[in-house]
Amino acid sequence: MTGAPVNDVIDELHRRGLIALSTDEAALRVHLAEGPVTYYAGFDPTAQSLHVGHLVQFMVLRALQRAGHRPVVLVGGATGLIGDPRMTAERQLNDRDVVAGWVQRIREQVAPFLDLPAERDGLPAPVYVNNLEWTQPLSAIDLLRDIGKHFRVGQMLAKEAVSARLNSDAGISYTEFSYQILQANDYRELHARHGVTLQTGGSDQWGNITAGIDLVRRTSGAKTHALSTPLVTKSDGQKFGKSEGGAVWLDPTLTSPYAFFQFWLNADDADARTWLPLYSERSAEEVQALIDESVERPAARAAQRALAEELTLLVHGPEQLRQAEAAGRALFGRDDLASLDAGTLTAALTEAGAVTVDGELPSVAVLLQRSGLAASLSEARRTVKEGGAYLNNERVTDADAVPGDDAWLPGGWMVLRRGKRAVAGVQRGA
RNA sequence: GGCGGGUUGCCCGAGUGGCCAAUGGGAGCGGACUGUAAAUCCGUCGGCUUAGCCUUCGAAGGUUCGAAUCCUUCACCCGCCA
CATH class of the missing domain: 1.10.240.10 (Tyrosyl-Transfer RNA Synthetase)
Known part of the structure; x- marks a missing residue:
């Protein structure tokens, strides 16, 4: 180990349990120690928003940025139109304009993670790209001649997601089968355009990531790197997030x-x-x-x-x-609700979710249903019968009872609760 | 192509003419205990104008006083044979 370049980022990522898989780690440490590295991670627009499951990716991106490396964030405007094969079944293709809308929203959502450290701490500013930029102009001839030649079908078939699907009743479309080529080509483009030499992503992306490393090497001879994060799990086996x-x-x-x-x-x-x-x-x-x-x-x-x-x-x-x-x-809190001031109550209940009631007050059951605390009126009545409904922290015993005017708290609010945690506000309307 | 088996509530899975809104398990939800945890125990778990009524057992039609259960057709799935 003597003389081996020390690299805090890799150590930090290991310590935090953020590295599941990595390409030649010794080589990567040397590479990171040699100077600022440009690295990237991609996010496909498969929904209108990212969710907590994506957060690990940002933790990795931020750690690398803090170490002085330059992040490139890719939003998959093109790959989002194709669909990364899932283990279970074919994805439903989304309309182009829908995907384009999601790209925009996700792009905005990503910004605070890396822009703020850049502005505030003078860290390298992130670069944002959309793979539609280079994938859209690609003709079928270009794709098959210039890129397809570098892919062996045998290797493509061996990828876990692909082979799982081939062995299932669902099978796999040529569309999704081709996904890895597009993601690999993203790495090639980013290597060429921005000098990207490191890709990070979830361990479920490992096959796509290594496909990119291979493509870069075959087309330019350059050696590039990758890190993947582990799948975040819950101790009881349920799905995280x-x-x-x-x-x-x-x-x-x-x-x-x-x-x-x-x-x-x-x-x-x-x-x-x-x-x-x-x-x-x-x-x-x-x-x-x-x-x-x-x-x-x-x-x-x-x-x-x-x-x-x-x-x-x-x-x-x-x-x-x-x-x-x-x-x-x-x-x-333990405080009496009535002792809270209107401002606090308004802020709290607006956060928790609120419904406005105009005119005649309906029954507690109806309020539970309208506030979304109960999915149906039947469920609302059941909740009351089970002793799980509370109005202003007092258990409600009659589902059909209509709250009196004295139930209004400061600011024209009533606090409706189901069980221990689910709370909603009822606001007096005009 | 032939023969046989299957399709039940969020999931698994009982139920072969009335006692079936449908056994049981899981998930979910509520209560108790705690800490706005976990585990455990208890309850609940289609909808509604809720001691009653309405719509559910792959789809459509039929038999019957009465069907998830019987008959017909259709769709899909799974075995065995070719």
Whole structure:
């Protein structure tokens, strides 16, 4: 090891558990030590927003940027039209204009992760690209002659996603089979255009990533590198990133900052401890101290709080974090609801989700249903019968009861709750 | 092409004429215990104008006082033979 260049980023990424697979690591360390490296990660527009599952990618991108390397973020306007083969079944193709819209939204969503450190800390500014730029003009002849010649079908068939699909009833379309060629070509283009020599991505992307490395080598002779992140899991085997019925999105209109904060705050103790190193940019010592604290005094939920605070700040910014925290305190605090002032209540309930009621007040059951706390009127009645419905923190016993005028809290609000965690506001209309 | 088996509620899976909105398990939801955890226990788990009514058991039609259960046709899936 004597004389081997020390590289803190790789050490840091290992320490945080962010590296699942890597190409020749010794060579990569040397490469990173030689000077600023331009690296990239790609995001396909398969939905209108990114979700918490994408966050690990940004943690890697940020760590590398902090070490002085230059990030390139690719949004897959072209690959999003083709579809990366999933293990299970063929993807439904989305309309071109729909995908184009998603590209725009995701592009905006990505910005804060890397732009802020660039502006504030003088780190290398990110470059944003869309692979439609070079994939769109590519003719069938160009693709098949210049790029296709470098691909062996045998290797393409051997990729895990492809072989899984070939062996399934679903089979695989030529469209999705071709996906790896396009992603590989992205690496080639970015290597040529921006001097990119490192690609990072999820370990499920490893096959596509290595296809790119091979293509770059065959076409230019250059040696390039790759790192992949592990799949983030939950200790109970459930899928990571789901909460009350849906994905946890980064878009504040799809998942409110309050709900986002609560998602992390409600993590299992075991999960919070394993996730903290992945997502926290605190020092190794601080992270360890938080984990120790979590083991000694689990009820304080130090690890969960750290995750919720850091990530809400990162994704939604300081003002949204402050409001999400205040909302949680207001709604779950020991204080009497009536003692809260109108401003606090308004902020908290707006975060939690609210419905406005004009004119006659409907029954509690109807309010539960309209606020979305219950999916149907039947479910709302059932909830009341089970003792799980609360109005202003008091258990409701009659589903058909109509709240009296004295139920209005400061600011014209009522606090409706289902179970322990699901809260919604009812606001008096005009 | 021939023969046989199958398609049930979010998922798995019982049910072969009335006692079936449909056994059981899982997921989900609520309660208790806790810490707005986990585990455990209890309850709940199609909809509605909720002691009643309406729509569900692959699709359509039929038999019957009455069908998830019987008959016919269609669609899809799975075995065995060719």
